[in-house]
Amino acid sequence: MSATADTLPTLQDQFAAADRLIRRKKIVALSVPILLLAYFIYVFFAFDIPGIADRARGDNAMTLIRDTYSYKTHVTRENRSGAITVAKEGERKGAWPEGTWPDWVSVSGDRAEIALTDGHRVTFGPDNTAIYHHPELGDFAAQASRADGVQLDRDDGTLPDFISYTSARLDIRTEAGRMTVTRNRTEVFRYFFGWELFWFTLDSPYYGHGPVDILFGARIDPERSNLAGAAQDFWNNAIWQHNAVTWAIFETVLMAFLGTMGAAIVALPLAFLAARNFTPLAVIRQLFRRVFDFARGVDALIWTILLSRAFGPGPLTGALAILFTDTGSFGKLFSEALENVDGKQIDGVASTGAKPIQRYRFGVIPQVAPVLISQVLYFLESNTRSATIIGAITGGGIGLLITQAIITQKDWEEVTYYIVLIVLMVMLMDWISGKLRQMIISGEPVGMTAKLALGAVFIPAIIGAVYVVAVWLRAEAGRWSDHIGALFGG
Amino acid sequence: MADTATATATTIDTIRESYQALVARRRLYSGILIAVFVLLMVAGFLVANDRNAGGFWDGLGNIFDFPADVVSEAWQKRADMPGLLWKYLPALIETLNIAAVSTLLGFLGGMVLSLLSTHGLAVWPRLIPLFRRTMDILRAIPEIVVALVLIFIMSVGPVPAVIAIAIHTAGALGKLYSEVNENADLKPVDGLASVGANWTQRMALGVIPQVAPNYMSYALLRFEINIRASAILGFVGAGGIGYELRNSISWGTGRFDEAAAIFILLFLTIVAVDQLSSTLRNRLTHGRVEAML
Numbered sequence: 001m002s003a004t005a006d007t008l009p010t011l012q013d014q015f016a017a018a019d020r021l022i023r024r025k026k027i028v029a030l031s032v033p034i035l036l037l038a039y040f041i042y043v044f045f046a047f048d049i050p051g052i053a054d055r056a057r058g059d060n061a062m063t064l065i066r067d068t069y070s071y072k073t074h075v076t077r078e079n080r081s082g083a084i085t086v087a088k089e090g091e092r093k094g095a096w097p098e099g100t101w102p103d104w105v106s107v108s109g110d111r112a113e114i115a116l117t118d119g120h121r122v123t124f125g126p127d128n129t130a131i132y133h134h135p136e137l138g139d140f141a142a143q144a145s146r147a148d149g150v151q152l153d154r155d156d157g158t159l160p161d162f163i164s165y166t167s168a169r170l171d172i173r174t175e176a177g178r179m180t181v182t183r184n185r186t187e188v189f190r191y192f193f194g195w196e197l198f199w200f201t202l203d204s205p206y207y208g209h210g211p212v213d214i215l216f217g218a219r220i221d222p223e224r225s226n227l228a229g230a231a232q233d234f235w236n237n238a239i240w241q242h243n244a245v246t247w248a249i250f251e252t253v254l255m256a257f258l259g260t261m262g263a264a265i266v267a268l269p270l271a272f273l274a275a276r277n278f279t280p281l282a283v284i285r286q287l288f289r290r291v292f293d294f295a296r297g298v299d300a301l302i303w304t305i306l307l308s309r310a311f312g313p314g315p316l317t318g319a320l321a322i323l324f325t326d327t328g329s330f331g332k333l334f335s336e337a338l339e340n341v342d343g344k345q346i347d348g349v350a351s352t353g354a355k356p357i358q359r360y361r362f363g364v365i366p367q368v369a370p371v372l373i374s375q376v377l378y379f380l381e382s383n384t385r386s387a388t389i390i391g392a393i394t395g396g397g398i399g400l401l402i403t404q405a406i407i408t409q410k411d412w413e414e415v416t417y418y419i420v421l422i423v424l425m426v427m428l429m430d431w432i433s434g435k436l437r438q439m440i441i442s443g444e445p446v447g448m449t450a451k452l453a454l455g456a457v458f459i460p461a462i463i464g465a466v467y468v469v470a471v472w473l474r475a476e477a478g479r480w481s482d483h484i485g486a487l488f489g490g
Numbered sequence: 491m492a493d494t495a496t497a498t499a500t501t502i503d504t505i506r507e508s509y510q511a512l513v514a515r516r517r518l519y520s521g522i523l524i525a526v527f528v529l530l531m532v533a534g535f536l537v538a539n540d541r542n543a544g545g546f547w548d549g550l551g552n553i554f555d556f557p558a559d560v561v562s563e564a565w566q567k568r569a570d571m572p573g574l575l576w577k578y579l580p581a582l583i584e585t586l587n588i589a590a591v592s593t594l595l596g597f598l599g600g601m602v603l604s605l606l607s608t609h610g611l612a613v614w615p616r617l618i619p620l621f622r623r624t625m626d627i628l629r630a631i632p633e634i635v636v637a638l639v640l641i642f643i644m645s646v647g648p649v650p651a652v653i654a655i656a657i658h659t660a661g662a663l664g665k666l667y668s669e670v671n672e673n674a675d676l677k678p679v680d681g682l683a684s685v686g687a688n689w690t691q692r693m694a695l696g697v698i699p700q701v702a703p704n705y706m707s708y709a710l711l712r713f714e715i716n717i718r719a720s721a722i723l724g725f726v727g728a729g730g731i732g733y734e735l736r737n738s739i740s741w742g743t744g745r746f747d748e749a750a751a752i753f754i755l756l757f758l759t760i761v762a763v764d765q766l767s768s769t770l771r772n773r774l775t776h777g778r779v780e781a782m783l
Contacts, residue, residue: 036594043591046584047648055645064643251541258534261527297761301722301732302753305739309556311549314542316535388632389722396541399634403726406638419635426630462526465533472536 067412071196072189079128088196120176204233251315252397255387259322271334295328313395370441377433384429564750574751585730589716596659604667628661651728670704703774710767
C-alpha cells in the first residue's frame with residue numbers, strides 16, 4: 001500500500017504535467033501551420049508561380065476546350081490555282097469528294113458562297129477576292145495578289161478588335177466562324193458541335209445514316225449486309241482508328257495483367273526466403289530483402305528505360321517493367337504476410353507426416369492466400385494506370401496514342417476520347433478487381449448483372465487465349481516435325 | 491447392436507463419400523481455375539511478345555548491354571561522379587518538392603472529399619454518391635494525361651506536375667480516408683453538435699484527432715508513390731530529375747556517366763524515403779497491416 005502511495009504522483013505534479021502537455025500541444029498546433037506556410041512560400045518562388053501567368057497560353061486553353069466538344073470544317077481556296085476544297089478539320093481523310101459540297105457551300109465557276117451561322121456569310125469572287133459579310137458591321141472585302149499581298153478595303157485605324165490585319169495576313173474571328181487570307185490561301189472555318197466523322201468517314205456509304213436506317217432500312221451498300229458493312233467501316237474508320245484504339249486499350253490491360261501476375265508468381269517463392277519463420281538463416285533472408293528493396297527502389301521508370309533498350313518498344317517491355325518493380329513490392333508484402341502465419345496449423349499438418357512441400361501447400365498457403373490474392377488484385381487495378389504511363393515512355397498501348405495526340409497539339413477531340421476511354425478502363429478494372437475480391441476472399445455471392453459482366457470480360461478473353469495458344473502450338477509442332485524430319489531424313 | 495453398427499458404418503461411408511465428392515469437386519474447380527490462369531498467361535505472353543518491337547528471347551541476351559555500358563562509362567569517369575551528383579542535386583530537390591507539394595494539396599483535397607462522402611459525417615448526405623464518383627474519376631485519371639494537357643496550356647515547368655499528381659492523390663487518399671472515417675467514433679461529433687459547433691468545427695475537433703494517425707500514415711505512403719510519379723512526369727517534360735534523365739540518355743553515347751549519377755540519386759532517394767516512411771508509419775499505426783495503395 002505505502003509503496004504504491006509513494007510512487008503515485010501528487011495532484012500538483014499531475015496538474016503540472018497536464019499543463020506541460022497542453023503547452024506542448026499548443027506549440028505544435030501553432031508551429032505546424034507556420035512551417036507549412038513557410039514551405040509553401042518557398043515553393044511559390046522555387047516554382048516561379050508569379051511567372052506562370054506570363055507563360056500560360058490562354059489561346060491554347062481556348063482551342064483545347066473548343067476542340068473537345070466541337071470541330072471545324074475548312075473551306076480552302078488555293079489562291080494560285082483557284083481550286084476550292086472542303087474538309088473536316090482540314091484533313092485529307094475528312095475531305096468531301098471532288099465536285100460535291102456540303103449544303104452550306106455553293107460553288108459556281110470561280111465564285112463560291114459560304115454560309116456561316118447567325119447571318120454571317122463569306123463570298124469568294126474572281127481574282128482572289130473574298131468578302132466577309134457581317135450582319136451588323138457590313139462587308140469586309142479582301143483581295144490577295146502575288147504583288148501586293150493581302151489588301152483590305154477598310155482603313156486600318158477603324159478595324160474592330162476581332163480582325164487582325166497586316167499585308168501578309170488577314171484574320172477575322174467571330175463567334176460564327178473565322179476567315180484567314182494570305183497570299184497563297186484563303187480559308188474559312190465553320191464550327192460544328194460534336195466529334196467529326198466519329199462513326200463513318202465520308203468515303204463510307206454509311207456516312208449520314210442513323211442507326212435505325214442501318215438496322216432496319218434498305219440495304220445501303222449492295223455488296224455487304226448493312227450490319228456487317230457498318231461494323232466494318234466503323235472499325236476501319238481512318239480518322240478515329242477504332243481498331244488501333246481497341247488494340248491499344250487491350251495492350252495496356254495486357255501489360256498490367258502480365259506484369260502483375262508474373263510478379264506475383266516470381267515473388268511468392270522468393271518471399272518464403274525472406275520471411276523470418278521460414279528462413280532461419282539471417283544472411284539469406286537479408287539478401288532477399290535487399291533484392292526486393294533494390295527492385296522496388298530502381299522504380300518502374302528506370303526499369304522501363306533499361307528494358308526498352310533490350311526489348312524495344314511494345315507491351316512486353318511494359319509488362320516486364322511492371323514485373324520487375326512489383327516483384328519487389330510483392331516480395332516485401334508477401335514475406336510480411338508469411339511472417340504473420342499461425343504456426344499451429346503447420347504443426348498440425350506436420351504431425352500427420354507431411355513433407356515440407358505438403359506442409360507449405362496445406363499449412364501455409366490456405367492461411368495467406370486471401371491476403372495475397374487481395375493484394376495482387378489491388379495492384380492489378382493500380383497497374384492499369386501505371387501501364388498507361390509506362391506505355392507513354394516505352395511506346396505501347398493507349399499511353400503512346402494519347403501522348404502522340406497531345407504532342408501534335410491538333411486533335412484535342414481525340415485526346416478527350418482517349419481520356420474518357422482510359423478513365424472507363426481504369427474504373428472497369430477497379431470494379432472487376434473489387435468483384436473478384438468479393439467472390440474469392442469474402443465468399444459473398446455476387447449479383448446476376450455482375451456475373452454477366454464478368455462473363456462478358458472473361459469468356460472472350462479465354463476464347464481468344466485458346467485461339468492464340470492453339471495457333472502457337474501448331475506452329476511449334478510444325479517446327480519440331482521439321483526438326484525431326486531433318487534428323488531422320490538427313 | 492449389429493444394426494446400429496451397420497447403420498453407423500453406412501453413415502460414415504456416406505459422410506466419407508460426400509466428403510470425397512466435395513474434395514474432388516473442389517480440386518476440379520481449382521484445377522480448372524489454374525488451367526485457365528496458365529492459359530491466359532501463356533496467351534498473353536505470346537500476344538505481347540508478338541506485338542513488341544523486339545522479341546523476348548532475342549532481347550534476353552541484350553538485357554545487360556545497356557546497364558553494362560552505363561556502368562563501364564560511369565566507372566571510367568568515376569572521378570567526376572561526386573561532381574555530377576552535386577550537379578543534379580537541385581533537380582532532385584525539385585522532384586521532391588513536386589512530390590511534397592502535391593501530396594500536401596492532395597491530402598487536403600482528399601480529407602475534405604472523404605469527410606463529404608462518409609455517412610454520418612457528410613454535410614449534404616444526399617450528395618454522397620456524387621462525391622464518391624468524383625473521387626473515383628479523380629483516381630482513375632493517370633497523372634501523365636493531366637500533366638501533358640497542362641504543359642500544353644502552361645508550358646513546361648513543375649506546376650503542371652504538381653496539379654496532375656495532386657488531383658490523383660486527392661482521389662486516392664479520399665477513398666482510403668473515407669474507409670478510415672467509417673470507423674471513427676461519432677460520439678465526439680454528437681457532443682460537439684450538442685454545444686452548437688458548426689460542421690467545420692465538428693470535423694476539426696471531433697473527427698480529425700481520431701483519424702489523424704491513419705491519415706498521416708496513408709499520406710506518407712502516398713508521398714513515397716508521388717516521388718516516383720514526379721520523376722516519371724519529369725521524363726515527359728515536367729521538370730526535375732526525370733527531365734535531366736531523359737536528356738542524359740537521349741543525347742546518345744557519352745552522357746551515360748550523367749545517367750548513372752541520376753540513377754544513383756533517384757535510387758538512393760526512393761530507398762531512403764521508403765525506409766523512413768515505413769519506420770514512421772509503423773510508429774504511427776503500431777504495426778497495423780495496411781493496404782499498400
